[in-house]
Amino acid sequence: MAEQTLANHSDRLNAINIYPVADADTGTNLYLTVRAAAQALADLEPSDVGVTMATAGRAAMEQARGNSGTLFAVSLAAMAEPLAGAQRLSGPLLAASLHRAQLRAWSALSEPMAGTILSVLEAAARGAASVESVFNGDESNQALAETIEAAVCAAREAVVLTESQLGVLSEAHxxxxxxxxxLLILDCLRSVIIGEPLQEDLMDGLSGYKVQDPNIALTMPEQDGVEVMCTITLTPLAAAGLRLELDGMGDSVIMSAVSEQADPTGAYQWRVHVHVPAATLALEAIRAVGDPSNVSISALSATAAKEAHELI
Known part of the structure; x- marks a missing residue:
C-alpha cells in the first residue's frame, strides 16, 4: 500500500522538495526505497513480525535513495529490533519500535535538523508513547489502534510545523x-492496522500541497555537487573515521549500520550517504577504507550530470 501511495504522490512531493537541496526527487526516492522493501517481502515465507520488518529494513537500507529514502530505511531497520520474535504487532511494541526508529534516525545524521522527516518521526514516537503510558502494556487490538491513531495525528501536526522550523521552507511557504x-507511510500503516481507507483529508491545508500549487523546486537556484551513496563493510572505528572525513568534505552525511549483526572480524555493513562538490572526493575516501557496493551517484545539478554518469 505504501508503495502505491507514494507513487501516487511522488510528483507533488518532488514539487515541494527544496531542503536540503532543491533536486526535486524526494517523492521518487521514497517510492524507490519503499519499493525495494516491498519486493524483498514478495517471496518471504510467513514469519514473525520482527523477521518481516528486518527483511524489509535491510532491503530498504541496501537500495535506499536520497536523504529521505535513507532516513526512512534507517528507521525501518531500527523498528525491527524491538519486534524480534513477536508473532503480532501490539501497541507497546509499536511504541517501542517508533522510539527506536527516531533515535536511530537522529543519530545517523552528522547534522540532524528539526523541521524535517526527523521531527515527524520523533512526534509519531511521542504520540505512540502517550497512548502506551495510558494503556500501560495493554496488547489488545484497541490499544494498538489507538496507538497508531495517536502516532499519525502527532505526525500530521509535526508536518505542519516544518514550514516554520526551517527558514528556506518559510520563505517558500x-x-x-x-x-x-x-506521514503518508504512517497513514498506510494506520489503514492496514485498523482496516480503514487512507484519510482523504490528510493532506488538506499543507502549504504547497494542492495540485494547482506551483512546482516550487523548479524556481530554486541550481544546486552544485553530487550525491554519493554506497554500502560498505567496516568496523565501528573505521566507520567513525570515514564519517569524520566525509563531514570535512561535504554535507548531508548519513551513516547507519544495515543490521546489528557483525561479521567474524567485527565489521558491519553500513549505508553511506553524502553530498560533495565532486564524486571523486568521496569515492577516494570510501575506497581507501573498504570496497563499496551498490554505489549510486546522482547529480544535484545539470552541470554535474556528466561526472556522475562517468563515475558510477
Missing amino acids: VVDAGAVGL
Whole structure:
C-alpha cells in the first residue's frame, strides 16, 4: 500500500522538495526505497513480525535513495529490533519500535535538523508513547489502534510545523517533502492496522500541497555537487573515521549500520550517504577504507550530470 501511495504522490512531493537541496526527487526516492522493501517481502515465507520488518529494513537500507529514502530505511531497520520474535504487532511494541526508529534516525545524521522527516518521526514516537503510558502494556487490538491513531495525528501536526522550523521552507511557504512522505507511510500503516481507507483529508491545508500549487523546486537556484551513496563493510572505528572525513568534505552525511549483526572480524555493513562538490572526493575516501557496493551517484545539478554518469 505504501508503495502505491507514494507513487501516487511522488510528483507533488518532488514539487515541494527544496531542503536540503532543491533536486526535486524526494517523492521518487521514497517510492524507490519503499519499493525495494516491498519486493524483498514478495517471496518471504510467513514469519514473525520482527523477521518481516528486518527483511524489509535491510532491503530498504541496501537500495535506499536520497536523504529521505535513507532516513526512512534507517528507521525501518531500527523498528525491527524491538519486534524480534513477536508473532503480532501490539501497541507497546509499536511504541517501542517508533522510539527506536527516531533515535536511530537522529543519530545517523552528522547534522540532524528539526523541521524535517526527523521531527515527524520523533512526534509519531511521542504520540505512540502517550497512548502506551495510558494503556500501560495493554496488547489488545484497541490499544494498538489507538496507538497508531495517536502516532499519525502527532505526525500530521509535526508536518505542519516544518514550514516554520526551517527558514528556506518559510520563505517558500511549503512544508518539508520528506516529512509529508513519512506521514503518508504512517497513514498506510494506520489503514492496514485498523482496516480503514487512507484519510482523504490528510493532506488538506499543507502549504504547497494542492495540485494547482506551483512546482516550487523548479524556481530554486541550481544546486552544485553530487550525491554519493554506497554500502560498505567496516568496523565501528573505521566507520567513525570515514564519517569524520566525509563531514570535512561535504554535507548531508548519513551513516547507519544495515543490521546489528557483525561479521567474524567485527565489521558491519553500513549505508553511506553524502553530498560533495565532486564524486571523486568521496569515492577516494570510501575506497581507501573498504570496497563499496551498490554505489549510486546522482547529480544535484545539470552541470554535474556528466561526472556522475562517468563515475558510477
